[in-house]
Amino acid sequence: MAAFRARPPSDEAPRVTADAAELLEVLSGRAPTTPASQVRVLLVLEQHDGINLRTLADSLGTTPPSASRLCDRLETTGFLERRPGAADRREVRLRLSGSGRSFLADLRARGEGEVRAVLAAMPSAKREALLEGLETFCAAAAPRILAHDAGPGAVLSPRPGTPEDPDTRGGRTA
Structure with a gap:
């Protein structure tokens, strides 16, 4: 019987994300x-x-x-x-x-x-889930990155098609 591995609690997400980012950095930045x-x-x-x-x-x-x-x-x-x-x-x-x-x-x-x-x-279904999660993460992070790049006090509109966009219904443009 396969071992059951509980999903980490949501407060673990930042740590897991940071760990994944470190691994990607190591994998993609190897310059001996x-x-x-x-x-x-x-x-x-x-x-x-x-x-x-x-x-x-x-x-x-x-x-x-x-x-x-x-x-x-x-x-x-x-x-x-x-x-x-x-x-x-x-x-x-x-x-x-x-x-x-x-x-x-x-x-x-x-x-x-x-x-x-x-x-x-990785199994195909997990790759698809990873892609979906990364796309959602990037969409949520984009306004923060843009605000940081624009400087203090900048007011930015949400990207069209994001949940913060008032013209968005269920992740799709109305």
Whole structure:
């Protein structure tokens, strides 16, 4: 007889979600030769190509000297390029090199393969339930993320088709 495993209480959901997020980070972020701090720099540069060192340091929550040392290492590996700014040649702009972009693409492909392998080991019904749960989670989190990105005091309308949308009936647009 199969062992009965009770569903965790709803107050356990944050812990289980955090555990799952950590596992996904480990599976998708495996970069055996590149430290996580350097991968983080590459990800920031991918989103904000051409930023300066101070902006990078602020994005990483570190000091400009620490960010500069990370950039030194990434420049040595050929993943990052430093270029003088167009308006002020004393200001240095940071850009991903072609090698840096290729590295991130490879890292994502390997991570996706790892996640696919885990999902393949799950029963189909559980994969569907996971997808539905993740879609619902993302829809519920989106307004919080948008409010955070918009800054303090921002008032945002709910996304159409979400339960918070007054024109929504049962998760569908009226």
